Amino acid sequence: MRILVLGGTAFLSAEIARQAVAAGHDVTCFARGTSATPPDGATWVRGDRAVGAAAFADLDGAWDAVVEVARDPLQAQAALEVLGAAAKHWTFVSSCSVYSDPSTPGADEGAALLEPLPMGQHGTPETYGESKSAIEKQTTAMVGDKAHVVRAGLIGGPGDSSDRYGYWPARFALGSGTVLVPDIADAPTQIIDVRDLAAWVLRAAEDGITGAYNALGDVVKFGDYIAESQAAAGFGGEGVIQPDPGWLVEQGVNYWAGPDSLPLWLPPDHGGFQARSNRAARERGMRLRPWQETLEATLEDERRRGLGRERKAGLSRGTEQKLGALWREQQR
Structure with missing residues (x-):
């Protein structure tokens, strides 16, 4: 597969790129590379998404899979506009922070979402959930049934810079x-291990899995x-x-x-914030160590x-x- 990772230098996106290279895929990472470089074996295309659609000028051709991890709706929209039509499968790594009710244990993908951040606004740390909700909406609208929305929970494992699980x-x-x-x-x-989450993202792209799934560890x-x-x-x-x-x-x-x-x-x-259902992803092949x-x-x-x-x-x-x-x- 020809895979484009929008990122590829930090934690999850880097692990996805590493595993994709190890699996024999043709991997391109689009990133600034200011703090790290993509893994060995991946093609690195430098670019700064802050400039909008023009950032993707050096990316060409069709992609079997695109992996997006953006937090900013404007940057995500630019990528979708430029690359969406050229992708056979589009993964957006969202978050369980998109859900409006953190109190109910066992809630699944059918739970209500936060109102998306209004169009035209940049995301901020304070609007993280609303921003991810907005990008989910954009992704579904622009690439339709090609979209795999990965609602991740807290990600742990080697390389985690958030300092929470460790x-x-x-x-x-x-x-x-x-x-x-x-x-x-x-x-x-x-908590979901970053290596397990990356493997699920890659497997879903290989198998053409689409739809929204909670990608979470067991409670x-x-x-x-x-x-x-x-x-x-x-x-x-x-x-x-x-x-x-x-x-x-x-x-x-x-x-x-x-x-x-x-x-x-x-x-x-917040009794349900770390107790959501991961059953749907498990049934589609997500494996947890x-x-x-x-x-x-x-x-x-x-x-x-x-x-x-x-x-x-x-x-x-x-x-x-x-x-x-x-x-x-x-x-x-």
Whole structure:
């Protein structure tokens, strides 16, 4: 197959390109390449999507498959206008953030979506879900039954730069001082390994699968994930404290991601955010490795990158120790 990856230098898109090259496909990556280069074996066409349709001037011919990972509706629309007619199959990697209701566990692809970002507007981090919803609408309108919409959840595994899934095994491996863990043992987590997601994207393109699918891992209880993280890191449990969520909110600890957050901890009205149905994709051939294998590989990657490095998500050591001291004082 002749495959065009709009990206190919970062995390998921790079993994898709790597697997496509390994499978013997003719792979082209269209990317600026400012932070990384495409994998060996792929043709690299440099371009900056910020300039609009003119960015694609050096891409020609027909494509058996195009893979799009855009977050900005204007950039996505330009790609569809220039390349849509020349593609036999079009994958758009969307997100489960397009769903309007994060509270209902087990919801499937039929759940209501957020209102799309109005046409003509650039996407921002604050409008991520609305932007992805807009691109889904654009994609369906412009390439119709050639479109495979991949609604991914949280993606983990080696190379993840979001620092969310890897925070906990890395924290236990670091093992110094108080480790603050939210008391949410029964809360769901739902992570898909980047390698499994890339394989599903590629398989769907090869098999001509179209339609919208939740591309998600299986649900794992937070307490089981924490226990496995401790075991993988060889952590004995010393220094762990488990404040209740209300106390954490009072102290200004953030949910989910970002500075001074506790990754994978969600607000109480988000009980379905990490517990959606992945049944449809499973039935069409999406394969998932054991989640423990993903965790082991993530920890290995964290060790390579440095356990004590500055992170995009999680508590700083200073904040964690300060909160730990305060919590213990209040328990007396």
